[in-house]
Amino acid sequence: MALDLEQTRLRQVLGRFATGVAVATCRDVGGKPQGITINSFSSVSLEPPLVLFSMARSSRRLADFLAAGRFAVNVLAADQQELSRRFAVSDDPWCGLACDQDNTEVPLIVGALAHFECRFETSHDGGDHVIIVGRVEALAERPGAPLVFWAGDYHQLVGATG
Numbered sequence: 001m002a003l004d005l006e007q008t009r010l011r012q013v014l015g016r017f018a019t020g021v022a023v024a025t026c027r028d029v030g031g032k033p034q035g036i037t038i039n040s041f042s043s044v045s046l047e048p049p050l051v052l053f054s055m056a057r058s059s060r061r062l063a064d065f066l067a068a069g070r071f072a073v074n075v076l077a078a079d080q081q082e083l084s085r086r087f088a089v090s091d092d093p094w095c096g097l098a099c100d101q102d103n104t105e106v107p108l109i110v111g112a113l114a115h116f117e118c119r120f121e122t123s124h125d126g127g128d129h130v131i132i133v134g135r136v137e138a139l140a141e142r143p144g145a146p147l148v149f150w151a152g153d154y155h156q157l158v159g160a161t162g
């Protein structure tokens with residue numbers, strides 16, 4: 001099979017790989033919470049505890065994440081699809097959002113299935129993306145089913161009880 005690297009085709013075929021959905025969050029230099037929907041989250045290393053996600057160079061929020069010393073990855077639950085959309089498109093995704101983390105260093109998404117609070121470790125060139133690596137410093141989880149992204153759309157994981 002010839003490898004057709006046309007962008008839309010590449011995106012379409014990559015979409016066959018089912019992922020969870022997360023919102024990466026940080027504070028900008030002014031202390032305002034920032035967040036972006038991601039599905040490029042991945043584990044890297046257990047010792048030391050490293051995780052990564054890739055962020056488009058074109059993202060308005062890239063500079064915030066590169067400047068922030070800390071960030072969090074919030075793994076979305078099955079009932080948080082609206083949040084995924086919001087943090088992908090909205091100019092002000094935090095507007096009206098229940099966020100009881102106003103005074104914490106890293107804003108966390110309430111109701112997420114898991115939180116990974118990370119110290120920024122390093123970044124790498126990733127073509128039109130930047131690979132952001134964080135060292136996990138704190139963890140939390142709760143039972144529940146995850147939000148799944150597959151073939152360009154949201155799905156529920158049948159049978160997931162958490």
Ligand SMILES: Cc1cc2nc3c(=O)[nH]c(=O)nc-3n(C[C@H](O)[C@H](O)[C@H](O)COP(=O)(O)O)c2cc1C
Pocket residue numbers: 021036037038039040041053054055056058059060061084085087088089149
């Ligand atoms: C399910 C889903 C997964 C996404 N994953 C990523 C990702 O891993 N990295 C990324 O840079 N953008 C990702 N995006 C796109 C961003 O959420 C956002 O739409 C885009 O960065 C918009 O640009 P802005 O940051 O300038 O607002 C994803 C969007 C969706 C809906």
